[in-house]
Amino acid sequence: MKQHADVTELKTLFETKTKKRKRVGILGGGFNPVHMGHLIISDQVCVQLGLDEFYLMPSYESPHVDTKKTISATDRVEMLKLATNDNEKLSLELSEITRKGTSYTFETMAELIKRNPDTDYYFVIGGDMVDYLPKWHRIDELVQLVQFVGVHRLGAKIESPYPIIWIDVPLIEISSSDIRKKIAAKCSVKYFLPDNVLEYIHKNRLYQGDEKNDL
Template identity: 30%
Template sequence: MARVAILGGTFDPIHLGHLAAAQGVVHLAGVERVIFLPNREPPHKAGQPVTPAIHRAAMVRLAIAGNPSFEFSDLELRREGPSYTVETVRALQAQHPDWEAAFIIGMDSLLEITTWREYQTLLQMTDWLVVTRPGYDLDRGRQMLADLGPRLAARIRVLEIPGVAVSSTRLRQLAATGYPLRYLVPDAVVAYIEEHGLYRGKDPA
């Protein structure tokens, strides 16, 4: 069985925080590789503007190039409709019975897990690696684990990982003002954003 971790998300744009979290999981959780899996239609962002998937996918591919521990999957991009994680887990388990897979989420996502589709079933289907930065207030996370109960909490492991305190939302806001994204996202992603006029009020090229 191959030990694999799945990192899903909108990646709008992918940034150094995502990459640091993935590398930390490889080191701390002993997985062989991390699969980056951009979603097609993020359910929690219904009605919000999202950069076309072709651009988000291209930025992920550029960001992970050269790291043998990182791979790309277009599973959710090929599936019509909202990208529900429970459907993704079922698909991955059917397609890769040789994987011992865990899903990576941030502490912010754990705190919202009860809003996810079929969350109780989802939490029982696979293991979960919750990444958080040093200094993050873990009290709410501990309370959530207690609220979920021992059966579901047993599938969840919290990892404290050093990283970049930045979010995709904040990066889009900065880019819209012309603030340079260098040292916040990989250089190849900076070049892609500039080439295609992303996040600056232009129609993506």
């Protein structure tokens, strides 16, 4: 005859069902280099959605057709560490760097969810990326794994066949490519990115326009 569950078993079952799920935001990208726009988006989404944590997730290799060359993953990660060290809510997710190869969001998120089944992920995209979502690798499965969060961009399309939570953030027209061009041309990029990141760039002679730093 089957015995009734004991108090410990019932307590464990109750705690499992009522345990609060962790809510984590993710912003992926090359971060070549990380700049104030990335940090403002991360902080605003985290605060406005009341997330527990927010991860900046550097890609190892972009899967997009217009693949952009980046500097070494080591330098990009070091700059991200410097940029986030004064905000306890912001940290790094390095699974794509560790895995290497082409970074497909579906594979990354499937891996993270398997590793952290008690976490809900909010994946941030710029408004200019909405039109490209149908072309994303295994997008119909990906939308079952994450909640997309869209950041408004001037003139960007906000209609999508996929569920997106839209967030308003200050319009900051800063891009990593512009920063790289300005540094190569010896123009000022002060206030475009954190001072400690800019110091790292100068110290390590990144983006100086020579062949070494175009890799």
